[in-house]
Amino acid sequence: MSGGVLVVGGSVGGIRTARALRNEGYVGRVTVVEAESELPYDKPPLSKIPLDGDAHVPLLTAEETRELDIELVMGRTAVELRPQDRQVVLDDGVVLGYDELVIATGAAARPSPWTGPGVHVLRTIADARALRASLRAASRLLVVGAGFIGAEVASLARKQGIEVTIVDPAPIPMARVVGDGLGRHFSQLHRAHGVDTRFGTMVDTIEHGEGGITAQLSDGSCVLVDAVVVGIGAVLNTRWLESSGLALEDGVECDEYGRVAGAENIFAVGDIARWYQPRQGKAARVEHWTNAVEQANCLARNIVAPDTPVAHDPVAYVWSDQYDWKIHLFGTRDVTGDPVVVEQSEPFRLAAIWQAADGRASGGLTVNWPKASVQLRRTIAAGGPAGQVHAQLVDAAAKA
Ligand SMILES: Cc1cc2nc3c(=O)[nH]c(=O)nc-3n(C[C@H](O)[C@H](O)[C@H](O)COP(=O)(O)OP(=O)(O)OC[C@H]3O[C@@H](n4cnc5c(N)ncnc54)[C@H](O)[C@@H]3O)c2cc1C
Structure with a gap:
């Protein structure tokens, strides 16, 4: 050809x-x-x-x-x-x-350091089918890695009544994406849904036995499960x-x-x-x-049209569904800095705004708040001030 x-x-x-x-x-x-x-x-x-x-x-x-x-x-x-x-x-x-x-x-899933029946990664439809078959027969799941994919699988499993333990070496896993303060909210979300979180801990070994799969953790404890999903990133x-x-x-x-x-x-x-x-x-x-x-x-x-090329200059955007949270993330976030947060309970919704040194809104996070997502994304794309969108969201929250 x-x-x-x-x-x-x-x-x-x-x-x-x-x-x-x-x-x-x-x-x-x-x-x-x-x-x-x-x-x-x-x-x-x-x-x-x-x-x-x-x-x-x-x-x-x-x-x-x-x-x-x-x-x-x-x-x-x-x-x-x-x-x-x-x-x-x-x-x-x-x-x-x-x-x-x-x-x-x-990219492909970063290979799991452990293998054997019931041990999975998740990147392809074949991975998903194998994991789903294991989960349909499982009552206990170990999730290794509390990033987006690990958190979503934990959420799926809890909805089926499966007992879930999540292990991650970071004390506050989502801090790497949203900083410490909001990262704690994400850790708490797992606990509120009955997940056993073992953060700041690693898996040392995984062994198959008659009663299931035993994971030996770095804090000296053991977890006995029927299935394991390893979500530790991707390789290009x-x-x-x-x-x-x-x-x-x-x-x-x-x-x-x-x-x-x-x-x-x-x-x-x-x-x-x-x-x-x-x-x-x-x-x-x-x-x-x-x-x-x-x-x-x-x-x-x-x-x-190669003679008149257009540039792509995105406001980065990602969504994730975890338990009853619809999460949207935008732009760039300085995770060492504190965003301003507008939060409401009953029903719970949240918006966080990160600002650049010159006061522009540089990044955002929303949970269960579609209108705030639209406003934040527009403001970040237009280089608008963080203070202004914050005031608008405070106002919207007060009127709700
Ligand atoms: C389980 C899961 C959930 C996700 N959820 C979200 C989400 O909620 N929100 C979000 O924003 N993003 C999410 N993502 C990320 C999103 O799916 C990826 O960003 C997206 O798939 C990237 O697409 P891609 O085409 O660049 O690469 P890929 O999806 O990695 O596809 C690459 C393709 O190339 C093929 N390939 C590789 N090497 C070769 C070769 N040498 N020859 C021929 N073919 C080859 C592969 O088989 C594959 O089909 C998720 C990803 C996963 C795995």
């Missing part, structure tokens, strides 16, 4: 790029190579859809593939990029040529690019238009891409869904 846009990686970044190319009027060939054999699916539902539901939420159906004239090469892994020849080599030896290449190979899928000569330090380095540094006709999108962010004055990688979608739209536009 030669010509057209070749997208490597068929998850949200890659599929949204392929779709956006057609929306932008691109009439050339669009091919997506994807290592998994499943039709493309979305990842956030994997940790959110209840255990009796189907976690496979399609990104592209077979019918849409035909309608949009997108060629899907499923179950094939790219093993080498030859930029000088504009070629990608697949694991079956097939060589694909391209006019433009989009790198969208994202860059191996296939190692001989390409591309700059690969913490992802694929790109300018603000998504063009890969030092390469011609190569773009990168999503978790793997480290785009220059004018708002922050530096390149940064963002491992969140909305970022992948926004970059995909921007890339497609820049491939179709």
Whole structure:
């Protein structure tokens, strides 16, 4: 094959790029190579859809593939990029040529240090199906790592009445995302839902026995469970690019238009891409869904109209569903500083605003407060003052 846009990686970044190319009027060939054999699916539902539901939420159906004239090469892994020849080599030896290449190979779950029946990571639909099968038969779950995915799985399991223990080496795990004060709220959220939190503790060993799986913790205690989920981060899928000569330090380095540094006709999108962010004055990688979608739209536009490229300068955004909290996070947060917080009980809702040295709102967090989310996101995007949006939210809270 030669010509057209070749997208490597068929998850949200890659599929949204392929779709956006057609929306932008691109009439050339669009091919997506994807290592998994499943039709493309979305990842956030994997940790959110209840255990009796189907976690496979399609990104592209077979019918849409035909309608949009997108060629899907499923179950094939790219093993080498030859930029000088504009070629990608697949694991079956097939060589694909391209006019433009989009790198969208994202990340994989950081491998669990422990293995065996009932021990899981969660990144793919196969992981989700295996975890869900274990949970349906489990009454006790150990979650290793209290980040977003660990917290969401704990929440899912509690909804099924499963006893949950969470272990994390940090004394206040979410402090790394929202600072100490708000981080304590997140720790308390787990406890309020009956989770046994062992924070500031590590798992030393995991052993399978007749009564279940025993985890020996660094504080000398043991936990006996039926299933374990290990949510300790992700590793980037860059191996296939190692001989390409591309700059690969913490992802694929790109300018603000998504063009890969030092390469011609190569773009990168999503978790793997480290785009220059004018708002922050530096390149940064963002491992969140909305970022992948926004970059995909921007890339497609820049491939179709290369002479008038548009920059993507996002206000970072991520959501998470944990127990009865709908959480939204925006922008950049100085976790060593104290945000101003507007909080209400009955029903509980919260908004927190971080401000930059010049008084602009730089970051925000909301819980169960959609209107505050919209206001905060707009204010941060416009570089508006933190004091003003704080006053508006205090006012809204008083009127509620
Ligand atoms: C369980 C879970 C829950 C999440 N929840 C949220 C949430 O609530 N909110 C939020 O903002 N974000 C969430 N995320 C993060 C979000 O899903 C990711 O940011 C997003 O999936 C990134 O998309 P991507 O296309 O860049 O990469 P990925 O989703 O990692 O996809 C990369 C694709 O490339 C394929 N691939 C890899 N290497 C090769 C190769 N060599 N050849 C061919 N194909 C290859 C992979 O099989 C994969 O399909 C969640 C992630 C997970 C795992």
